[in-house]
Amino acid sequence: xxxxxxxxxxxxxxxxxxxxxxxxxxxxxxxxxxxxxxxxxxxxxxxxxxxxxxxxxxxxxxxxxxxxxxxxxxxxxxxxxxxxxxxxxxxxxxxxxxxxxxxxxxxxxxxxxxxxxxxxxxxxxxxxxxxxxxxxxxxxxxxxxxxxxxxxxxxxxxxxxxxxxxxxxxxxxxxxxxxxxxxxxxxxxxxxxxxxxxxxxxx
Amino acid sequence: xxxxxxxxxxxxxxxxxxxxxxxxxxxxxxxxxxxxxxxxxxxxxxxxxxxxxxxxxxxxxxxxxxxxxxxxxxxxxxxxxxxxxxxxxxxxxxxxxxxxxxxxxxxxxxxxxxxxxxxxxxxxxxxxxxxxxxxxxxxxxxxxxxxxxxxxxxxxxxxxxxxxxxxxxxxxxxxxxxxxxxxxxxxxxxxxxxxxxxxxxxxxxxxxx
Numbered sequence: 001x002x003x004x005x006x007x008x009x010x011x012x013x014x015x016x017x018x019x020x021x022x023x024x025x026x027x028x029x030x031x032x033x034x035x036x037x038x039x040x041x042x043x044x045x046x047x048x049x050x051x052x053x054x055x056x057x058x059x060x061x062x063x064x065x066x067x068x069x070x071x072x073x074x075x076x077x078x079x080x081x082x083x084x085x086x087x088x089x090x091x092x093x094x095x096x097x098x099x100x101x102x103x104x105x106x107x108x109x110x111x112x113x114x115x116x117x118x119x120x121x122x123x124x125x126x127x128x129x130x131x132x133x134x135x136x137x138x139x140x141x142x143x144x145x146x147x148x149x150x151x152x153x154x155x156x157x158x159x160x161x162x163x164x165x166x167x168x169x170x171x172x173x174x175x176x177x178x179x180x181x182x183x184x185x186x187x188x189x190x191x192x193x194x195x196x197x198x199x200x201x202x203x
Numbered sequence: 204x205x206x207x208x209x210x211x212x213x214x215x216x217x218x219x220x221x222x223x224x225x226x227x228x229x230x231x232x233x234x235x236x237x238x239x240x241x242x243x244x245x246x247x248x249x250x251x252x253x254x255x256x257x258x259x260x261x262x263x264x265x266x267x268x269x270x271x272x273x274x275x276x277x278x279x280x281x282x283x284x285x286x287x288x289x290x291x292x293x294x295x296x297x298x299x300x301x302x303x304x305x306x307x308x309x310x311x312x313x314x315x316x317x318x319x320x321x322x323x324x325x326x327x328x329x330x331x332x333x334x335x336x337x338x339x340x341x342x343x344x345x346x347x348x349x350x351x352x353x354x355x356x357x358x359x360x361x362x363x364x365x366x367x368x369x370x371x372x373x374x375x376x377x378x379x380x381x382x383x384x385x386x387x388x389x390x391x392x393x394x395x396x397x398x399x400x401x402x403x404x405x406x407x408x409x410x411x412x
Binding site: 010011012013014029034037038041042045046048049050053062063066067070071074076079080081082085088089092093096099100132133134136137139140143158162163185188189192193195196199200 | 246249263268272367370386
């Protein structure tokens with residue numbers, strides 16, 4: 001039986017090189033510049049928040065995780081050997097705090113810890129993969145935010161079509177946006193094209 | 204599907220291609236390799252698929268961010284709380300299986316994964332270290348002892364690391380038995396920082412006896 005050709009690897013959005021670099025922000029923070037620390041919190045806050053959300057943490061626990069991760073980062077700044085790997089450091093630290101807190105909650109409720117651990121990890125992406133997909137999603141969010149300034153309806157349509165779960169029916173989308181169902185395809189096409197241009201310019 | 208020269212595939216065709224209908228070398232794959240616009244569109248569609256539907260990349264509440272920012276304001280000198288790590292001196296791990304008779308406490312630990320017996324004589328100290336990986340739980344268990352060349356020469360710092368990430372930190376006394384159990388993925392490492400500034404490092408991916 002002939003082998004089926006391999007699935008091609010889809011292209012990914014190009015993550016812009018951060019400016020200032022992670023290394024520069026870490027070094028400035030180490031030198032006592034609080035503005036650099038603010039930038040680190042702003043740069044990675046959404047990553048921490050989103051990972052905790054994806055791990056299924058309730059809102060209150062997400063806040064705990066957030067606080068723990070940034071406290072740990074603050075305490076570890078001098079120890080970082082490769083600040084350019086900071087996104088991975090953040091992703092790993094967040095995941096660990098989520099697992100630890102989830103285990104503690106299970107213990108408090110008298111539930112077995114292992115089963116939840118399996119649930120949390122089995123079949124889930126590894127930290128590298130998770131970080132990559134979240135970075136892609138973050139970039140997309142920024143692009144959609146930008147798009148909404150010039151094409152609010154287009155940005156809303158893309159959110160409804162690609163980010164809503166479950167995806168609404170075309171008829172409901174048409175009603176919501178006030179456009180005929182037959183216009184959804186062309187509106188989507190134009191919005192995607194604008195989004196592509198925005199993201200390419202940002203890269 | 205036949206296509207006129209210069210005609211691009213439709214968005215629906217690309218979505219279908221991304222959802223698994225695509226094959227390396229097929230017509231769409233060939234097209235995207237030579238069409239920057241379609242490659243860009245595919246990247247956007249891939250971005251939407253990253254993480255699955257319903258996953259929002261949300262911003263944390265401002266109040267929470269403000270609290271994290273305030274860490275810097277609390278004490279400008281707080282960040283340099285610890286000294287920077289010295290340059291790494293990877294240790295060659297000698298098998299010290301025979302010496303591990305001292306570590307009877309390890310017998311009670313769960314052991315569904317790999318076991319490493321590491322240690323030996325190093326500048327400044329002698330180390331006995333046993334590690335068990337518990338893959339089902341994503342944990343590693345470490346136990347052992349460290350004896351300084353100069354007894355009573357100060358505190359020893361033990362770090363369990365994952366790349367740059369300090370997963371766990373313990374302060375030890377000379378000859379004190381330690382037992383740690385921490386979440387750690389493959390690729391962890393252990394470092395002992397001695398009072399004299401030396402660093403002894405063991406990589407979890409090291410040799411298995």
